[in-house]
Amino acid sequence: MSGIGPVEPGEDTRVREAPPPRPRGRLARAFARHRRAVLVCGAALLALAGGGYLYASRPQPSPPPPPPYPSQAIDLVYGAPATGSPEPAAGAFTFVVLLSVRSGPPVTVTRLTQPYDGLSVTTSPAAPFQTNSHSARKIIVTLRVTECEKAPRNPGLPFLDVTLRNARAIEAHSFILGTRYARDLSKALEAACGRDSR
Amino acid sequence: MRQRSLIAITAALAAGALTLTACGSRDDDGGSDSGNGGGGTTVVIGVDAPLTGDLSALGLGIKNSVDLAAKTANKEKHVEGITFKVEALDDQGQASVGQQNATKLVANKDVLGVVGPLNSSVGESMQKVFDTAKLVEVSPANTNPALSQGVDWQTKKVRPYKSYFRTATTDAIQGPFAAQYVYNDAKKKKVFVIDDKKTYGAGLAATFTEEFKKLGGKVVGTEHINPESKDFSAVATKVKNAGADVVYYGGEYPQAGPLSKQIKEAGAKIPLVGGDGIYSADFIKLSGAAGTGDLATSVGAPVEELPSAKEFVANYKNAGYKEAYEAYGGYSYDSAWAIIEAVKKVVEDNDGKLPDDARAKVVDAMQNVSFDGVTGKVSFDEFGDATNKQLTVYSVKDGAWGTVKSGTFTG
Numbered sequence: 148m149s150g151i152g153p154v155e156p157g158e159d160t161r162v163r164e165a166p167p168p169r170p171r172g173r174l175a176r177a178f179a180r181h182r183r184a185v186l187v188c189g190a191a192l193l194a195l196a197g198g199g200y201l202y203a204s205r206p207q208p209s210p211p212p213p214p215p216y217p218s219q220a221i222d223l224v225y226g227a228p229a230t231g232s233p234e235p236a237a238g239a240f241t242f243v244v245l246l247s248v249r250s251g252p253p254v255t256v257t258r259l260t261q262p263y264d265g266l267s268v269t270t271s272p273a274a275p276f277q278t279n280s281h282s283a284r285k286i287i288v289t290l291r292v293t294e295c296e297k298a299p300r301n302p303g304l305p306f307l308d309v310t311l312r313n314a315r316a317i318e319a320h321s322f323i324l325g326t327r328y329a330r331d332l333s334k335a336l337e338a339a340c341g342r343d344s345r
Numbered sequence: 346m347r348q349r350s351l352i353a354i355t356a357a358l359a360a361g362a363l364t365l366t367a368c369g370s371r372d373d374d375g376g377s378d379s380g381n382g383g384g385g386t387t388v389v390i391g392v393d394a395p396l397t398g399d400l401s402a403l404g405l406g407i408k409n410s411v412d413l414a415a416k417t418a419n420k421e422k423h424v425e426g427i428t429f430k431v432e433a434l435d436d437q438g439q440a441s442v443g444q445q446n447a448t449k450l451v452a453n454k455d456v457l458g459v460v461g462p463l464n465s466s467v468g469e470s471m472q473k474v475f476d477t478a479k480l481v482e483v484s485p486a487n488t489n490p491a492l493s494q495g496v497d498w499q500t501k502k503v504r505p506y507k508s509y510f511r512t513a514t515t516d517a518i519q520g521p522f523a524a525q526y527v528y529n530d531a532k533k534k535k536v537f538v539i540d541d542k543k544t545y546g547a548g549l550a551a552t553f554t555e556e557f558k559k560l561g562g563k564v565v566g567t568e569h570i571n572p573e574s575k576d577f578s579a580v581a582t583k584v585k586n587a588g589a590d591v592v593y594y595g596g597e598y599p600q601a602g603p604l605s606k607q608i609k610e611a612g613a614k615i616p617l618v619g620g621d622g623i624y625s626a627d628f629i630k631l632s633g634a635a636g637t638g639d640l641a642t643s644v645g646a647p648v649e650e651l652p653s654a655k656e657f658v659a660n661y662k663n664a665g666y667k668e669a670y671e672a673y674g675g676y677s678y679d680s681a682w683a684i685i686e687a688v689k690k691v692v693e694d695n696d697g698k699l700p701d702d703a704r705a706k707v708v709d710a711m712q713n714v715s716f717d718g719v720t721g722k723v724s725f726d727e728f729g730d731a732t733n734k735q736l737t738v739y740s741v742k743d744g745a746w747g748t749v750k751s752g753t754f755t756g
Binding site for chain 1 (some may be wrong): 518521525529530555556559560616646650651652721740750751752753755
C-alpha cells in the first residue's frame with residue numbers, strides 16, 4: 148500500500164466537462180464519412196508502390212551481347228584450284244574458297260572482288276548469298292585476265308575483298324589467302340600472260 | 346480496430362518491401378580487392394619496354410596492360426594459390442639495356458614469364474638470355490619475322506628459340522599488306538622508301554618494297570635516316586625531287602612525325618605510310634596538320650570490332666592508368682594472360698603447386714595455350730607466332746587515326 152488514494156474532488160477540483168467538439172473541416176468530415184474507403188485505397192496504393200519498387204529494382208538479367216561483326220564471325224580460306232568440268236577458259240583461273248560462319252547470326256556475302264587491275268572476277272554462287280551460323284559453303288571463284296599489261300606479276304600475298312553483312316553491320320574486309328593461293332595465282336597468270344609480258 | 350489492421354498490413358507490406366530490397370540478389374561484384382590474389386605463392390611476370398624516352402608512350406601502355414592482366418587474375422583468383430606480381434624494367438629502346446634487363450629478370454627466381462619488348466632489335470638481344478634460362482618471353486609488339494622464323498625465313502623457316510612467342514603479326518604480312526593497300530586501293534605507283542636502319546624499320550621497309558615491286562610499282566628512291574636526328578630536310582628535298590607519289594617509312598613515330606612534316610614543307614604534298622611503329626597519337630602531335638592523310642598499318646582488328654577489346658578498354662579506364670594503352674595494349678594484356686594460362690596449366694598438373702622446373706614447364710605449356718583474348722583467339726603456331734593474324738589500315742583525319750580497311754591472313 149502506498150497510502151495514496153484517489154484524490155477526492157474538492158474546491159475547484161471538479162472535473163470539467165469536455166468542451167463541445169469544434170466544428171470539423173470539410174475534408175475531415177469527408178474522411179470521417181469515408182474513413183474505411185480512404186484507408187483501403189491508401190494501403191492499396193502503398194502496396195502498389197512497394198510492389199512497383201520491387202519490380203523496378205529486381206535483378207536484371209544482363210542483356211545478351213551484340214552479335215559479332217561479320218568479319219569476326221567468319222573464316223574464308225583457300226581450298227585449291229578447281230578441277231573437272233567445265234574446263235576453265237583460257238586466261239582464267241578457277242579455284243575454291245571455303246567460307247564458314249563460326250558464330251552469330253547468318254552472314255551474307257554481298258560482294259566478292261579482287262583488287263588488281265587487269266583481272267575480273269566471277270563467283271558461283273553469285274553474290275549475294277547467305278551462310279547460316281555454324282555452317283560452311285564452297286565458293287567457286289574464277290579470275291579472268293582482261294589485260295596482261297595491267298595484271299600483277301606474282302603478288303606475294305594477294306587478297307580477296309569481300310563485303311559482308313549480318314545483323315550487326317555491313318563491312319568490307321580483305322582476306323589474305325596465303326602463300327599457296329599466291330603461288331597458284333602466279334602460275335595461272337604466267338600461263339595466261341607469259342613470264343615477261345608486262 | 347479495423348483501421349489499425351489496415352495500418353498494420355500496410356506497415357508490414359512496406360517493411361517487407363524494404364527487407365526484400367535490402368536482401369535482393371543484385372549483381373553485386375562481391376569480389377575481393379583487385380590487389381589481393383589467391384595467396385600462397387608469388388609468381389612474377391616481368392615486363393621489358395621503353396618506359397622512358399621517345400617511345401615511352403608505347404612502353405607505358407604495355408606495362409599498364411600487363412599490370413591490368415595480373416590484377417584481373419588476382420581478383421578472379423584465376424590460378425588457385427598463386428598471386429601474380431609485375432616487375433617492369435625500362436630498356437629505353439636500347440638493345441644493350443634490354444639484354445641487361447633480361448639477365449636481371451632471369452636472376453629473379455620468381456619470374457616465370459616476361460612480356461616484351463617493344464622493339465625487334467631489343468628482342469633480338471634478349472632471346473638467347475631467356476632461352477638459356479628456359480624463361481618464356483612473349484612480345485606484344487615485335488614484328489620482325491626473323492625473331493621466330495630465323496634469318497632465312499623467306500626461303501627456309503627455322504625457329505631459333507623455343508622460349509620466344511609473340512602475339513603481334515609479323516612484318517612478313519604487314520609489309521605486303523601495306524603494299525597491296527598502297528598500290529591497289531590508294532592507287533599509288535611510285536614510292537620513295539625510307540628506313541631508320543634498325544631491325545624493325547629496315548625489315549618492314551624491305552617486305553613492303555618487295556611486294557610493291559611485285560605488284561608493278563616503282564621505287565623511285567631509297568634513303569636511310571639517323572634516328573638520333575630530327576632534321577630530315579635533306580631527305581625531304583630528295584623525296585620532292587624524285588617525283589614520288591607516296592613515301593613509305595620503316596621506323597617509329599618519334600622520327601616519322603617530323604619526317605612527314607618536313608617532306609610536306611619541302612613541297613611534296615604526298616602521304617607518308619608506315620607500320621605499327623608510327624600508329625600512335627604522338628605521331629599526329631609531331632607531324633601536326635601535315636600528317637592529315639598519312640597512313641599506318643597496325644596489327645589487329647580495330648578495337649570497336651572486338652567486344653572483348655571493349656571490355657579491356659573499359660577496365661583499363663576504370664583502373665585509372667595515367668597513360669593510354671596505345672597500339673599494343675590489347676596485345677600486352679593477351680601476352681600476360683597467355684603466361685597466366687600457362688602457369689595455371691603447370692600448377693594444375695602438379696597438384697596445385699609450382700614444380701621445381703616451373704620455368705621449363707611454362708615454356709612447354711605456352712605452346713598449347715588457347716583462349717579468347719582481347720584481340721581474338723590467342724594461340725601460337727609452331728614458330729611461336731600468333732595464329733590470329735589481322736591487320737588494319739588507319740589514316741589521319743581530323744587529328745586522329747581512323748580505320749580505313751582491315752584484313753585477315755588465312756593462309
